[in-house]
Amino acid sequence: MTTETLLERITDYASRPNPFPLYAELREAGGVARQTDGSYLVGTYDEINALLHNPRISSDRRNLTVPYSGVAEGEEQLPASFIRFDDPEHHRLRSIATRPFGPPHSAGRVAGMRDEIAEITEELIDAFRDRKRVDIVDDFAYPLPVTVICRLLGVPREDEPTFRQWSETIIEGVDIRAGEDPTERVRAGEQARTAMGRYLLDLAEQRRGNPGDDMLSAFVNEKDPAARLTSEELMGTAATLLVAGHETTVNLITNGMLTLLRHPDQLERLRREPDLMPRAVEELLRYEPPVQMLVQRTPLADVEVAGTTIPRGAPLVLVLASGNRDPQRFRDPDRFDPAREDNEHFGFGGGVHICYGAALARLEAQIALAALLRRLGSPRLVEDPPPYRSSAVLRGPRHLPVEFS
Amino acid sequence: MSDDLREGRIVIVGASLAGLRAAETLREEGFTGSLTVVGDEPHPPYDRPPLTKQVLLGKAAATAVGLPMRRDPEAEWRLGVRASGLDTVEKQVLLADGESLPYDRLLIATGTRARPWPDAEQGALDGVFTVRTVDDAGRLAERLDAGPSRVLVIGGGFTGSEIASACRERGIEVTLTERGAAPLVGALGGVLSIFADRLQRHHGVDLRCGVTVTALRGDGHGRFTGAELSDGSQVEADIAVVALGAVRNTEWLADSGLAAGPRGVACDAGCRAFDMYGIVTDDVFVAGDVSRFPHPLYEYQMMSLEHWGNAVEQAKVAAHNMANPGPRRRPHLSVPTFWSSQFGLNIKSVGVPTFSDHLVIAQGSLEQGRLVAVYGYRGRITAAVTINMAKWLEYYRHLIETAAPFPPAPEAADRSAAASFPIHSDVPDPAVLSHGPTVTLTGHLPDRRLTRVWPTG
Numbered sequence: 001m002t003t004e005t006l007l008e009r010i011t012d013y014a015s016r017p018n019p020f021p022l023y024a025e026l027r028e029a030g031g032v033a034r035q036t037d038g039s040y041l042v043g044t045y046d047e048i049n050a051l052l053h054n055p056r057i058s059s060d061r062r063n064l065t066v067p068y069s070g071v072a073e074g075e076e077q078l079p080a081s082f083i084r085f086d087d088p089e090h091h092r093l094r095s096i097a098t099r100p101f102g103p104p105h106s107a108g109r110v111a112g113m114r115d116e117i118a119e120i121t122e123e124l125i126d127a128f129r130d131r132k133r134v135d136i137v138d139d140f141a142y143p144l145p146v147t148v149i150c151r152l153l154g155v156p157r158e159d160e161p162t163f164r165q166w167s168e169t170i171i172e173g174v175d176i177r178a179g180e181d182p183t184e185r186v187r188a189g190e191q192a193r194t195a196m197g198r199y200l201l202d203l204a205e206q207r208r209g210n211p212g213d214d215m216l217s218a219f220v221n222e223k224d225p226a227a228r229l230t231s232e233e234l235m236g237t238a239a240t241l242l243v244a245g246h247e248t249t250v251n252l253i254t255n256g257m258l259t260l261l262r263h264p265d266q267l268e269r270l271r272r273e274p275d276l277m278p279r280a281v282e283e284l285l286r287y288e289p290p291v292q293m294l295v296q297r298t299p300l301a302d303v304e305v306a307g308t309t310i311p312r313g314a315p316l317v318l319v320l321a322s323g324n325r326d327p328q329r330f331r332d333p334d335r336f337d338p339a340r341e342d343n344e345h346f347g348f349g350g351g352v353h354i355c356y357g358a359a360l361a362r363l364e365a366q367i368a369l370a371a372l373l374r375r376l377g378s379p380r381l382v383e384d385p386p387p388y389r390s391s392a393v394l395r396g397p398r399h400l401p402v403e404f405s
Numbered sequence: 406m407s408d409d410l411r412e413g414r415i416v417i418v419g420a421s422l423a424g425l426r427a428a429e430t431l432r433e434e435g436f437t438g439s440l441t442v443v444g445d446e447p448h449p450p451y452d453r454p455p456l457t458k459q460v461l462l463g464k465a466a467a468t469a470v471g472l473p474m475r476r477d478p479e480a481e482w483r484l485g486v487r488a489s490g491l492d493t494v495e496k497q498v499l500l501a502d503g504e505s506l507p508y509d510r511l512l513i514a515t516g517t518r519a520r521p522w523p524d525a526e527q528g529a530l531d532g533v534f535t536v537r538t539v540d541d542a543g544r545l546a547e548r549l550d551a552g553p554s555r556v557l558v559i560g561g562g563f564t565g566s567e568i569a570s571a572c573r574e575r576g577i578e579v580t581l582t583e584r585g586a587a588p589l590v591g592a593l594g595g596v597l598s599i600f601a602d603r604l605q606r607h608h609g610v611d612l613r614c615g616v617t618v619t620a621l622r623g624d625g626h627g628r629f630t631g632a633e634l635s636d637g638s639q640v641e642a643d644i645a646v647v648a649l650g651a652v653r654n655t656e657w658l659a660d661s662g663l664a665a666g667p668r669g670v671a672c673d674a675g676c677r678a679f680d681m682y683g684i685v686t687d688d689v690f691v692a693g694d695v696s697r698f699p700h701p702l703y704e705y706q707m708m709s710l711e712h713w714g715n716a717v718e719q720a721k722v723a724a725h726n727m728a729n730p731g732p733r734r735r736p737h738l739s740v741p742t743f744w745s746s747q748f749g750l751n752i753k754s755v756g757v758p759t760f761s762d763h764l765v766i767a768q769g770s771l772e773q774g775r776l777v778a779v780y781g782y783r784g785r786i787t788a789a790v791t792i793n794m795a796k797w798l799e800y801y802r803h804l805i806e807t808a809a810p811f812p813p814a815p816e817a818a819d820r821s822a823a824a825s826f827p828i829h830s831d832v833p834d835p836a837v838l839s840h841g842p843t844v845t846l847t848g849h850l851p852d853r854r855l856t857r858v859w860p861t862g
Contacts, residue, residue, distance in 0.1 A: 053799040055768055055777075055817030086818030088773065301816040352796045 650841020
């Protein structure tokens with residue numbers, strides 16, 4: 001089959017349980033493959049790494065030369081958050097967003113959530129009592145990060161059904177499905193983002209002058225004028241954080257449990273050696289990354305990648321999950337090795353856009369998986385492969401039924 | 406052959422970063438013979454970069470900077486004893502305590518020490534410091550805790566600037582003197598040194614450039630009270646930190662017959678030492694700050710790098726080559742890198758900025774205090790320095806490794822108008838600086854004769 005249809009085959013729902021042979025095909029074709037729609041897939045480690053650090057690669061879709069389908073010219077829409085901007089705007093917004101979350105202004109904030117995350121985890125597992133079967137997604141891997149991000153941002157947990165709907169629509173909007181007109185999907189996603197943004201802005205405004213220990217309070221009560229977000233920037237930023245806090249860690253935890261259940265010897269080993277968990281999580285980020293590809297990059301000038309010239313403005317898809325399995329970089333890449341050394345994976349992307357919430361995601365996954373291993377007696381997969389979510393980008397099981405004693 | 410190299414006696418002289426990493430790598434390479442590591446300081450290997458940063462800030466105890474071991478190198482540690490000589494014929498290292506250590510292969514990793522104040526009597530005044538060792542940093546940190554009225558820092562290189570930064574962060578008044586036109590000019594050239602100059606003044610450093618300290622004064626009871634400057638002015642201070650660069654620890658090799666001198670121990674790209682005739686040895690290796698080695702990216706000039714990263718990389722190559730025969734040996738080719746944190750900024754560099762004739766601000770700007778400066782030499786990229794933009798460095802490293810044309814295409818998203826205009830990099834002759842350079846590009850020293858040939862008969 002031609003590599004010009006690779007994206008179509010990767011995004012085909014039938015490939016969801018195992019896209020890795022397609023990624024291998026991409027690498028074997030030289031790592032760069034032009035698609036019939038004019039976009040380019042990149043799947044080898046060195047090339048992805050170079051592009052992640054290349055200042056001529058833009059994350060701003062206004063630099064695409066093909067008009068971005070979905071949003072009509074002049075149509076009102078919520079301003080983008082930092083993930084869709086380039087420096088210096090990206091840097092300004094991301095720095096402001098980081099102030100109440102990470103170093104240098106809030107060093108220790110994530111680490112300080114350890115006990116709280118552990119408590120939420122234990123409560124969720126306590127609810128498994130008297131049950132022989134749970135859905136790791138609905139009963140655990142989804143509610144855990146959602147509860148955490150709600151507390152962090154200052155969003156009432158009971159509003160979850162509302163923003164879950166928005167979040168799902170937003171995720172649909174940024175998905176890629178080769179050969180389909182995305183206009184309606186993208187427009188619906190933008191509308192959901194705006195609605196979520198208004199909801200979050202409203203919550204933030206309630207805390208103006210009356211701050212709690214949450215990030216929305218911090219944003220709206222910032223004293224330094226240079227570090228203040230406009231209302232629209234706050235909407236865009238907070239919506240991004242809520243969605244990202246929702247839709248990625250759930251995959252990391254679920255893919256993690258699925259992988260461990262498929263490798264019972266490694267599962268046993270982690271039970272015996274719990275200190276190995278941080279490295280095991282790094283390996284999971286390599287082996288089954290929650291974000292399989294970055295889909296909104298484009299070159300600001302023609303760039304040469306592994307002998308192929310990618311023209312300015314062409315849509316560029318960096319297949320992170322493929323780079324993570326590149327045998328030129330990782331020895332025995334299709335083997336899950338929780339003690340792997342020299343594991344600089346793309347599980348959180350790379351370069352200036354490297355995952356904002358990486359420290360939190362790591363901590364959540366380490367605590368969550370350790371607790372599952374400790375507390376579930378002889379867990380078994382009920383279905384393999386399990387049913388997957390529709391997204392090829394944020395790839396993970398929709399349900400993961402597990403039986404235990 | 407290869408089995409032989411996995412056995413026998415290896416002595417490593419130098420128990421700091423390079424010595425430790427070499428010892429670990431030797432074991433990883435399968436070396437099963439006896440391994441002895443000699444260090445003149447009484448401490449197990451420790452990390453020096455925090456000494457001018459966290460330790461002086463009081464955020465880390467001087468005793469808390471030990472280097473983690475990647476594995477136990479199963480070595481005999483001879484700490485607190487100096488190597489005093491080397492007999493390459495009998496193949497033994499002579500120790501200051503009179504003992505001698507026989508070896509089959511030797512690694513020289515004796516590094517550098519702080520250049521002392523040239524007047525020994527003035528340098529011995531109470532309150533005059535250099536910062537190279539953990540003991541130095543611990544003593545200085547204690548004095549800073551006591552709240553001195555003013556600290557005089559002599560020399561505006563990275564060490565001096567970091568010390569000044571730590572003092573200002575603690576609210577201590579600082580005067581910094583630099584003989585060159587601005588701080589950091591020796592390492593980064595004119596443009597970024599002007600930035601460093603403004604930065605230091607903005608942070609309240611009393612900066613005196615273009616002057617030298619001519620004398621350190623005492624109170625008559627051996628206590629430092631201030632200094633006299635070449636412009637006729639005087640500085641009152643309780644503490645003076647002498648940051649004049651480093652001296653390579655090669656004196657012990659004076660009679661060894663190796664190509665060892667003030668600029669280091671010359672070696673080939675495989676870390677094998679040259680003897681004074683320029684003949685390469687096969688049983689004496691060199692790594693870290695004390696070495697001088699030819700670098701292909703820089704026209705095979707003999708380079709000395711006082712960089713953490715170089716010590717690690719070169720030690721690994723040296724150790725690999727000590728345990729493997731000819732065809733399996735590797736060259737030390739890694740691109741030089743270093744970092745510094747001062748005055749709230751993160752400065753990182755790849756390549757050799759002083760090996761340049763022009764530079765261009767490719768991303769960001771001086772005004773934003775975030776930038777990437779790309780340095781070029783005769784039309785190719787030779788270095789890049791980032792200020793608070795380290796995440797882009799990898800891209801420029803690749804350009805340096807592939808000798809990409811200078812100036813780089815001005816197509817970055819965050820380029821400023823300046824990105825299209827290369828300017829002179831304005832790198833001064835190291836001789837005009839207070840402090841020694843941390844990167845030394847050296848040819849030979851034509852005025853230094855090591856041997857004299859007498860006609861006979």
